[in-house]
Amino acid sequence: MSSQRGRRSPRSTAPEQTTAKTQAKVNGRSEEKRDSRSSDGKPRPTGAAKDHDGEKNGHNVTKKRMEKSGSQDKPATSTSDKKPAPQRANSNRQSQKQKCVSSSDRDETSKTSEDPRAPDSRARKSALNADHIGDTQHTKESVSKKQPDQRKFESEGKRHKDDAQESAKSRQSKKQTNPERCESQDKPATNPAPQRAQSKRQSQKQNDHPNRNGDDGSPERSSSARQGKRLVNDKLEVVLHATLEKLKIKKDERSKASSRVNEMTNTVISHLKQKMSWCADIESLTTGSYYENVKICEPNEFDVMLTIPVERVDIQKFNKSGAFYSVALKRHPNKHPLARFLNEDMTIRASEMLNEFRDGVKEAVESLSYKIDVQRKKLKCPAVTLQITENGNPISIDFVLGLKVHGSWPDYTRDGFQIERWLGTKVRTDLKRLPYYLVPKYEGKGNDEHDGVVAKDVWRISFSHVEKDIMKRHGHSKTCCESKGQKCCRKECLKLLKYLLSQLKEKYPEKMSKFCSYHAKTTLFHACARKVEDSDWASGQLANCFQELLGNFVESLRTQDLRNFFVPSQNLLHQDHVPKSNCDFLAEQIKFQQNNTFPIFQDTSKPRSP
Template sequence: VLSRLSLARQDVSEASGLVNRVVSQLIRAIRSKEGSFGRIERLGAGSYYERVKIFEPNEFDIMLVMPVARLQLEECDDTGAFYYLTFKRNPKEKYLLKFLDEDGKLSAFKMLQALRDIIKQEVKNIKNVEVTVKRKKAGSPAITLQIKNLPAEISVDIILTLEVQQSWPPSTQDGLKIEQWLGRKVRGEFRNKSLYLVAKQNKKEKVLRGNTWRLSFSHIEKAMMNNHGSSKTCCESDGPKCCRKGCLKLLKYLLERLKMKYPKELEKFFSYHVKTAFFHACVMWPNDTDWHSEDLDHCFQKYLGYFLDCLQKSKLPHFFIPQYNLLSPEDKASSNFLSRQINYQLNNGFPIFQEM
């Protein structure tokens, strides 16, 4: 199954080459338009960049990162993940003042609107390939580009991200429990990295004002994915191979196939649930010997068992913000449904894997 899930190298490089060309042109245009986005940088995120992508290479996430000197973070609910952002005193970034709302909060909505307008103009100037900007999805922090690349289309989510050089907020204090897995030193290095915030609507808010931002750790997730062994040589060309990424790919595939079959019942589930459970599993079984490549079958069942346990208890703590439960009890019916579907697959030798 895994060999069929690995993307054909040529497809990947063709698709990513096209995406790079389009995004580079957009970034040049965004930087040159006016002061607001002059220092914007690009950061690849998501499964393609972590080398755990499955199916066609037709979906990409690109984070456009804006450095900001200092921000005041105010929690806007009890998850510890969503924040209102205000400036301390006189900000260096005077050009951001026009994006404040009437309460002095930095408006994700206003910033996304300005960025979207620039991108909509610039896609008209892209030569030799047809690029369109998709209509806004409510609550989504992304500006989505559709690139015609016959016979398929490539979808690129552009995510507006702020990078702040300040310590992580208190809600993250007990997260990232990787001491036994990757080591205390690595945890310290990760926590010294910048704080990233993405424009993301908090669905719990009664009135959707578009002024909330969510913590993002995709830069750390990418680092953990690409250096996932408790020993430094794990999965290097001449080092021992493990099956960690293989297990993750299988569960991602299982969820994606089930979502195709039952889109309505499983609309609340995303690959981020599977990825979060994966990081917790890496902590529960921290040694490379727990994930021998030849034990893929056994390791996958172990990881799957943990995920099923989370579904049954409606409890999957965010890996970096432990108070934030990604499986809320009010979605218990969806969790039960997914649990039943996975158990059916498990007890019948995963017929869904034969349908590839």
Template sequence: MVVQDGLTPRKDETRGKSSPPRLTPARQRQKVKQQPSEESSLVVEQSVSISPELASLIKRKAKDLKIRQTDRRWAAEVVNDFRENLLRFLRSCTDQPLFQSADFLTTGSYFEKVKIHSPDEFDMMLKLQVPNRLTMTELDGGLFYRIDLIRTTRTHIQAFLLENQRTLSSSKVLNETYRLVRKFLKNYKVPDECCRWEVNRKNPYCPAVTLSLCRTDKNSDELISVDVVPSLEVQGWPVPVRNGPDVENWLGKKVRQEIRGLPCYFVPKRLKGRNLSEDAKESWRISFSHIEKKMITSHGNKKTCCESNATKCCRKQCLKLLKSLIEGLKQRFPKELEDLCSYHGKTVFLHTLSSRFEDSMWACELLPSCFLQLVSALEDHARRGVLPHFFVPECNLFSPAIFPRRALAFLVNALEEQQREGLPLLKHPLPVARLRPETISAEVFTEDDDQSAAVSSAVMTQLVLLFAMVLFGLSFLIQSM
């Protein structure tokens, strides 16, 4: 599998927060499910007044978020080589037969073509084959599960069972992935000799083996980050998500049926909290990143939207802008908005696509108004404290258990300020250095460096003049003697 220039969570939902509790009672769940579509339809009917300056800023920012082709090609070369060689190593690794049949599934923002600034983050789901007959026991709101075999087995999966010989251990699978990746890196060399791969410290709540590509210099900055996420490919969805996402008006009934017919994946992510039960310590979280990729890449109500000779839309540009705004908010208020992540914006985006499904609503010339409506939708969800998971509506991503009320109120005020002040966070983008190691040191040259160079030049000039005067004085004294 090859990373192509035009293609993809990072971070996706595998890096999201723990699953929120259910929204109860049942009447409340129905009301919450219907409310976004009603409010979104009202937003569509309202005329949005946008100043020419703000419209120009949004369009210019959308262009600035594009990734440099030179960075894209270099990153693709490095990441492809790593992935292909790792897969070759796993298939020839006799000490762990389960991983010999593994394969990669590309997911995340880069392969959805909504990555912003730089191709510096990649997600790779390492698919592991498991028996078809499994029992998936829901642990928390429809996202976390305990996975058990219906029958005892003597297959390769046996090495990753708990003492009861039925329950699949998420910690054992993740630990073995760490071991194999470290073993692989001992003899692997990056195509660019100036770089090396490093395995990051393990995070108890992260389902991935995270690697950083750094220069061979000591204490160098990270150039690229890669998440290798072991996952179980399971045929048949668990009961809480069996109906599939609500995309009939947007993508059609056939696409919804196709989505429901796809396998689902479980990643080794444990629930957060103290005094966890044994089941919670060995929990698996269901992942929909492969379906999110399918929906975002084939996003049109009409099947030809954004194809080579078809009408273009601004959907992906709006998502990129929203991701940029969220990134800017987190950088400006790191403590207050610690719980905010790009997946919240992605969820709002998917809900908006499902309610504003006509391609004409996303025409390219409507980019400023479409983006502002997306920002307003995020603010509205935060104000109400309700953001249903797109695939598991009973899970509230703005639940107080995972998104504190104080942080939610701060987010509402920050979004109001941004809209009132004309989106100032989009006016002052942070400088993005090129990825290639040989160009980074030459391009990280700021205005402060210019001033320092000017001061140094002036000092050197004065020293030279002083030295010349001393020499002249000495020569005069020698002649007079």
């Protein structure tokens, strides 16, 4: 019998285990539904506090169970003998204790039932069953006490929700009537100081970067400004193209003038070779705007350099500019054709050479059948100017004496002639292998002396032959402006700038007397060295390119700084050569023409050559 009872004891605990599991689920659901705070308003204990209480209560329960198991004949304690939980805050801890006790009881019960040698297994099982019944009754009482409080919290939550909905409806109705006020009320309170600082920064940013079109940045005004600017550019394009049409030279006029100049040049060279021994090897070098295809208005001005080749010369800088030099012969000075013009220090007296050259040119043109006028010598001018009349139009020819020097370019040209990005390194190397030229020209007073050399005997370095080659190439690509290549507006911009200077010079001769076409050409060279791509000078961008070129020239006038393209140490606008007031005057005149679409170009009268 005892063995049968021992075998039945595990099955008898099954309903009790099911009851414990069911009660644990109920306790879990009740914990989820309860509010996060206890009835007295204090927060629940943390996990560490719960574990501490659980260990303490578990110890008490285990002690109580051991006392019950020690008295086998004692009846099970009823639920009425237990004290109810005074507060809901302890209910959670008690339910947790019930879980721990139930699990531990099940383990002990199973061990007791499996061990038949345990003497008090039935008594202990009875005590545990009674303990489970008491715990179950206590849990039901706790749940029944929690339900009214739970309903109370749910009703309060529903009331708060209804109040929030009514408040939202009220704000919505106020927004419809007065939206600005409601929006300001809905926004959270912020510190006004950062807002003022941010507004100040935005205002400063707008001042630093104003709208280029002068509008307020709105799409409508921006579009209107762009459209207005487009109309101005279109009008300027029309004016500039019409001006270029007026500046074109007719082919028949060009050919007639060119043939007459060639005839006079051959006559002068032939006469000088025959009558002057030091001119036996004289050569001609055609330079200037006509041969660079940038001549404007009429073919009425030509420049021809007649050069004497020299070798083994010693050149010394005459002043700080690096553009003027004294020239001395190094080898066999007594046998050299120029020996008659040498000083004691072997320097060449340029002033005497120029006087003999002038006399020889006058004699040469006397043999020609048509009338030729020799212009009066101009101060500091190395040219002998001849003027003839062809079909009622005057034509002037400048014969310039020069020395053709074979050898390396002077050191002062080392930092100049920067065309690598524009025309290429190879082109620069090839051009620097060419000889350079010296012409008898000085600045300042002719009697000024420096190291025993007077100013009238110095020579100015010239690269007119290289300038002609640059204007012939002028494009970044080899096919620029060819029949199948892309067209550019470099030469057109130079023509317009030269014409602008000539028209202002005619209108204000005194203020414009210090300016010449070489200032315009130098400005173009610097612009081409900066803007190297042919697309930057596209023919369709004539207005923009010309305006930008004028901007560069005005900047040079304002700063009074325009460097020689080949000799950077020489400033073509130095105050010793051009007064500051003249530079400012020209800058203002150019800005006026820019702002009024160049009224000086819109004169209907036939343009006159500068």
